[in-house]
Amino acid sequence: MYRKYEYQYYLMLVPVLAFLLVFHIAPLFGIVIAFERFLPAKGIIQSEWVGLKYFRNLVSLPESWRIFRNTVIIAIEKIILGIVVPVFFSILLNELRSVHIKRTVQTIIYIPHFLSWVVLAAPIMNIFAYNGMLNNLTVWLGGERTLFLSSNRYFRGILIFTNEWKEFGFGTIVYLAAITGINPNLYEAAEIDGASRLQKIIYVTLPCMRAIIVLMLTRSLGNVLNAGFDQVFNLYSPAVYETADIIDTYVYRVGLLDLNYSLSTAMSLIKSFIGMTMILTSNYLSLKLADYRVF
Amino acid sequence: MKRTVLSLLLALVLLFTVMPTFAEDAEKPVISIGFSGSAASLPEGHTLDTYNYYLEAAKEYANCEIEFAWNLENDSQKVALAVANGEMPDVMIVDQANYVALLDSGMLADLTDVFEERQDTILGEVYAAFPESFEAALVKGRLMALPNTPQQYENPVLWVRQDWLDKLNLELPKTLDDLEELMRAFVEQDPDGNGENDTIGMTVIQTVFSDYNFNNGMESIAALFGAYPRMWYMQDNGEVIYGSVMPGIRDTLELVARWYQEGLIDKEFANHTDTQFTEQMVSGKVGIAFGRGALGCNQIQNTHANDPESYWTPVLCPLDENGIYYSHTRTPVSSYLVVSKDCKNPGTVLDIVIGEYKWHWMIDQDEVGLAKRKEYDVAGTLWGVMPLHIQLERVPIAIERYNAFKQYFETGSVEGLSAQCKQFIAAWEDYVADNTKLTGWGWRYMMYDYGAVITADNIEFANPCYWGTTETMKDSWASLRSMEEEVFVKIVMGESDITAFDQFVEDWYANGGAKITEEVQQFVAG
Numbered sequence: 001m002y003r004k005y006e007y008q009y010y011l012m013l014v015p016v017l018a019f020l021l022v023f024h025i026a027p028l029f030g031i032v033i034a035f036e037r038f039l040p041a042k043g044i045i046q047s048e049w050v051g052l053k054y055f056r057n058l059v060s061l062p063e064s065w066r067i068f069r070n071t072v073i074i075a076i077e078k079i080i081l082g083i084v085v086p087v088f089f090s091i092l093l094n095e096l097r098s099v100h101i102k103r104t105v106q107t108i109i110y111i112p113h114f115l116s117w118v119v120l121a122a123p124i125m126n127i128f129a130y131n132g133m134l135n136n137l138t139v140w141l142g143g144e145r146t147l148f149l150s151s152n153r154y155f156r157g158i159l160i161f162t163n164e165w166k167e168f169g170f171g172t173i174v175y176l177a178a179i180t181g182i183n184p185n186l187y188e189a190a191e192i193d194g195a196s197r198l199q200k201i202i203y204v205t206l207p208c209m210r211a212i213i214v215l216m217l218t219r220s221l222g223n224v225l226n227a228g229f230d231q232v233f234n235l236y237s238p239a240v241y242e243t244a245d246i247i248d249t250y251v252y253r254v255g256l257l258d259l260n261y262s263l264s265t266a267m268s269l270i271k272s273f274i275g276m277t278m279i280l281t282s283n284y285l286s287l288k289l290a291d292y293r294v295f
Numbered sequence: 296m297k298r299t300v301l302s303l304l305l306a307l308v309l310l311f312t313v314m315p316t317f318a319e320d321a322e323k324p325v326i327s328i329g330f331s332g333s334a335a336s337l338p339e340g341h342t343l344d345t346y347n348y349y350l351e352a353a354k355e356y357a358n359c360e361i362e363f364a365w366n367l368e369n370d371s372q373k374v375a376l377a378v379a380n381g382e383m384p385d386v387m388i389v390d391q392a393n394y395v396a397l398l399d400s401g402m403l404a405d406l407t408d409v410f411e412e413r414q415d416t417i418l419g420e421v422y423a424a425f426p427e428s429f430e431a432a433l434v435k436g437r438l439m440a441l442p443n444t445p446q447q448y449e450n451p452v453l454w455v456r457q458d459w460l461d462k463l464n465l466e467l468p469k470t471l472d473d474l475e476e477l478m479r480a481f482v483e484q485d486p487d488g489n490g491e492n493d494t495i496g497m498t499v500i501q502t503v504f505s506d507y508n509f510n511n512g513m514e515s516i517a518a519l520f521g522a523y524p525r526m527w528y529m530q531d532n533g534e535v536i537y538g539s540v541m542p543g544i545r546d547t548l549e550l551v552a553r554w555y556q557e558g559l560i561d562k563e564f565a566n567h568t569d570t571q572f573t574e575q576m577v578s579g580k581v582g583i584a585f586g587r588g589a590l591g592c593n594q595i596q597n598t599h600a601n602d603p604e605s606y607w608t609p610v611l612c613p614l615d616e617n618g619i620y621y622s623h624t625r626t627p628v629s630s631y632l633v634v635s636k637d638c639k640n641p642g643t644v645l646d647i648v649i650g651e652y653k654w655h656w657m658i659d660q661d662e663v664g665l666a667k668r669k670e671y672d673v674a675g676t677l678w679g680v681m682p683l684h685i686q687l688e689r690v691p692i693a694i695e696r697y698n699a700f701k702q703y704f705e706t707g708s709v710e711g712l713s714a715q716c717k718q719f720i721a722a723w724e725d726y727v728a729d730n731t732k733l734t735g736w737g738w739r740y741m742m743y744d745y746g747a748v749i750t751a752d753n754i755e756f757a758n759p760c761y762w763g764t765t766e767t768m769k770d771s772w773a774s775l776r777s778m779e780e781e782v783f784v785k786i787v788m789g790e791s792d793i794t795a796f797d798q799f800v801e802d803w804y805a806n807g808g809a810k811i812t813e814e815v816q817q818f819v820a821g
Contacts, residue, residue, distance in 0.1 A: 039400045040381040061774055062806050130563045131493075150565040150788060237501060238780040239565040239788055254773035259378060259396050263770070 034266040054266040063241075063250065071246040074159060074227040079220045081164045083213060086171030091201055093172065094179045106176070109169030121234035124162055125149060150239040159244065163231055171216070178212040179205060214286045222279040225271045247271060324359045324640040326647065329373060329387030330366040332684035338674045348667050349651050349681045356650025359643045361682055385638040386647075388685050394631045395764045398439060404634040407438045409642040416649050417658065421687045431628040440631035441648065443686040448693035448749045450622040450756070451515060451585040453613075454595065457606040459486035459582050471519065471550075471613040474583070478559040481582035496559040497583040498572050503551065503783040504539070510586040511572060517547040518621035518757065519613050526623055527761040527815055535760055535816050537808065538623075539779050540800045548786045549793045556789055565784050577601055588693065588749065591740030596733050603730075607740070609748045620754045626762040632685040644683075651681045656689075657714035665714070672718055675734060697746025700739065765814035771807030778802065 029044075034054060036047040058064055089109075096102045112120070127133045128148040135145045148154045186204050195203065229248035236244045247267060255264030287293045330343065341347040344366040354361055364384035365373045371390075377383040378396050389397065397403050413419060418441075422429040425444040432442040455467060455477070463484055468474045478496030480486070487494055498511050504524035505512030517524050522543025528536055538544075554560050561567065561575070575581050577597045584590070588609075595607045611620040632648070634641045653659060655678055657668055678684070699716035700723075703709055709717050719742060722735030730736075764772070782799040785791040804812075 040379045040396070042400055043381065057770060062778060062802060063774065125566065129566075147562065147565075147788075150563070150784075152790065237565050238777075238784045239790070241777070241781045242785075250777075253777055259375065259392055260769070260773070261379065 031265065031269055033262055034269050036262065038262045038265075040261075050262075054262045055270070057263060058266055058270070063245065066242070067245050067247050067250045070156075070243060071225055071227045071248075074156060074232075074244075074246060075224045077156075077160050078163055078227070079217070079224070081160060082167060082171060082220060083217060085164055085168045086175050087209065087213065089168060090172045090175035090179060091205060093176060094205070095197065095201075106169070106173065110173060111169070112166040113170040115166070117228075117230040117234045120162070120166065124158075124235065128158060149235065150237060152240055152243045155236070155240040156243045159228075159231060159235065162235075163228060174216065175209060175212065178209050182208045211292050214289070214292050218279070218282045218286050221282040222275050224278050225274055324643050325362055326357075326359055326386065326638070326640065326643055327362050327364045327384040328647075328682055329364045329377060329384045330682070330684075331374070331388040332681055333677065333679035336675050337680065338670060338676070341676075343680055347676075347680055348671060349654060349678070352654035352664075353647040353650040353682050356653060357643050357646030359640070359647070361647070363682075383633075383635045385640075386632065386634050386644045386683065388630055388632050388683065390630055391628075391762070391764060394440060394633060395769075397633055398434065402636055403439050404636045404638055404641045405437050405439065406441065406634060406641055406645070407436075409645055410438050410441075412642065413645055413649065417652055417656070417689065418645060418649055418687075420689045424689050425627075427627050432631060440633045441645070441685060441687075442628040442632075443630045444688045445627040446625055446686070447691045448746075449587050449589075449625060450749060450754075451510065451512065451587050452609045452611055452620075452745065452748050453515070454584050454586050454590060454607045454609050456481075456486070456582045457608045458604050460608075462486055462488070467608060467610045468612045469614050469618075471516070474612055475554070475559065478554065478583060479557075482559055486582060487579055493580060495561045495575065495581050496554075497585075498561045498567075498575065498581050499551070499564040499787075500572075501565060501567060501784070502780045503548070503787055510569070510590060511584060513547055513551055513585070515585060515620070515622055516550065516613060517543055518623060519615060520544075520546040521621075522547065523623045523757050523759075526626075526757070526759045528757060529760040529819065535812060535819055537803075537812060539783075540803055540808070545793060545796045548783060548796060552787045552789060552793070555787050565788060573597075579605060588741040588745035591742075591745055592734075592737030595740055596737035599736065600733055609740075609745045611748055611751065611754065614753070618753050621757070622754060623757040623759065626759055628762070630685060632683060648683050648685065648687070651683065652687060655681070655715075657718070660714070668718065669721075672722060672734065693742075693746055694750055696742040697750055700743035700746070704743070760819050761815045763818070765811055765818065767807050767810045767814060771811070775803060775806060775808060775811075778806075 032044055033047075035051055036044075036049045037053075038044070038047045093102055093105060096105075125132075129135070130145055130147055134148065139145060146154070148158060182205065186208070187200060190200050190204050225247060227246040227248070229246070229252070232244055232246055232249050233252065236249065251264045251267045254260060255267065283293055283295065332343075337343070337347060344350075344363045350361060364377075364387075374387060374389055374393055377387065378389075378393050378400075381400065381402065383397070383402060410418070421444060428442045428444050429438075432438055432440040453468070453474070459481060460467065460477075463480055463486055465477060465480055466473075468477045481494055482492075482496045485492065485494065499513060500509070500511035503513055504517065505514065506525055512524075514524060517538075520543030522541035523538035524541075524544060524547075526538040528538050528541070530536055551560065555562075555564075561581075567575075572584075573594050576584065576594045579598060579602050586594075591607075591609075598605050598607070614620050632644075634644050638644065654664065654668070657665060660668070695713070696716060696719065699709075699712045699720065702712070703720050703723075709720055712720070719735070719738050722732075723739050724735065725732045726735035726739075778799065782791065782795055786793060786795055
């Protein structure tokens, strides 16, 4: 069913395909580095082949279990909060009558999304510092000062909380858009049936949002091993390695700073593999559970 | 006819005199440099990469053009990238790990011959004075890099706020107990007199022990307990041991942990980098810090600029019962100037180094050159702006400078001193005439006050027996180091008790440490 005017659309696709080819497909050959003792000057072809040496190395590292556990815990907590908070907030926003306030709130909570962690790290460290705002408040309320940023008890919580603060505005907008797309007839019908506001949310809004929630969840599950390098890296210190050292920060310290490219590549390869498995699984599950698939 | 011949002749002569200059210009080699210094304050119109006196002096002496592959202040990533791509500029300055990587990949030029041609320049002088540095860059008898010369007498001593001491009527500390008492006084007795409990006894580096014997490390305390952290140490029985697993470290950590518990050291040390430490010190919150001489012309000078009442005194503390202070010397070589094997004029690269140093040390300089040098000193321009910033010395400078100031203070004369020392003393005289010119004030602290302390004869220095990278280190060193930092910080903060140290030692040996120790032992044995 070839139609003449379609070729322009395919033409528009060319730059995207080229981008994909150059930046995502071509570098895949670099995976080979994980299986050799890579020396930059010798290049990929001439470096010595060592097989699975670096993978064995990784597994035998004293910290390997710990960094894996930290990564998964931090990432999953972020994923769960990253869905619950924006969904909740978008419903609240949607119930507001004044369009003006709605718009303003929406813009304000969206702003932190555009700031990078390098910038945000300084104010966050000040707020949670020993002589910082939070501790001053605690003392004023009669509590004791705590070293939040060097405490394995609090650090992970701070990571999750600040990340949510930064990102929930972005999520909210996505869900708000989904809510706007709900057919108003459904609400009218519910109203005629005598549904209260809460009942309308539970029986109309939430079910209609199911598809987009599943889509977002599927997307984020692929990131289960991405716990946010820039955030952790800018906030952590050796004192909280135990709870905050994630795969990416560890690879940075051990791999890049010591020029161990092969080890870093091996670690990234494992990460990508698990990420891919998660995406495939969640896509399959979403088809089963929500009758919705991404691809 | 005669006239025509004559004019033709003259024209020819003219042509020949002009020609060589043309030819020379065309042949001037271009050297591309990966910059590794630091952007200091430069006078108006001067820049790091296009025009400054160091650059001009280097270009003139080496008769070449210089271009910069990069000119960022902190280039460690650029170097890493250059190593990763296998595309390095003609010359750059790298650390031990990158040097080994480049050497392994066969990317470096052999400098043996070009160096020998320059044996009778200052470059020859430099390595004749520090042969152990020179040997560090020899591979099978061939010179593969220009190593830096060691910074002798650059060990940390204890710096104490003298004005706080005076205010509280206390004395300079000598023993470990004195130190503890002093910290307690500084924390509890409100030495800055603002009525708030906001002073810090002592600052401690984030990793408890520092890498290169830098500021805020607890090395001197460990050394008192007979341990030398982060250094390969040769024991009396001929066996090498990694300093951080020595039993003395356990005692040190136990002590520092108690200090932390009692609030004598900075509560937030684990989150503080050098920047925050400097802020704390300059804002007048810190009373005691371990630091090198350079503390005098940086943090201490700035503290004084902020609060003219503040004075610091360097002192040897803690001493043992015989009055001896223990410290370990820095790694003889920590950075290397490496030349790419694709560089066409490695000799010119060495000439650049000679040229910039001749100007820096004021050798063979006329009045104009000296005036320019003075201009830089006044502007506070540091030698970090050198196009090739590799640290070289011809004599142990700490001693030379200390003696220069001593001679000046005792006799009032600068007879027979090197041009550079004269410049330092002139800066001090500037300060005496106008006490807002703190450059000389800082230098006096760094060179004279600190110099007197560090060249005293009641110091015992331990030397590292190895500082390279063994085969197993390439795979496991980073993870061992990461483990070490974490365990030490947690012990000090009280998150783990001291038995975690015993566990650490066991883990350290089990996870590659034993093998590495064996490799180092073999290397040392030859």
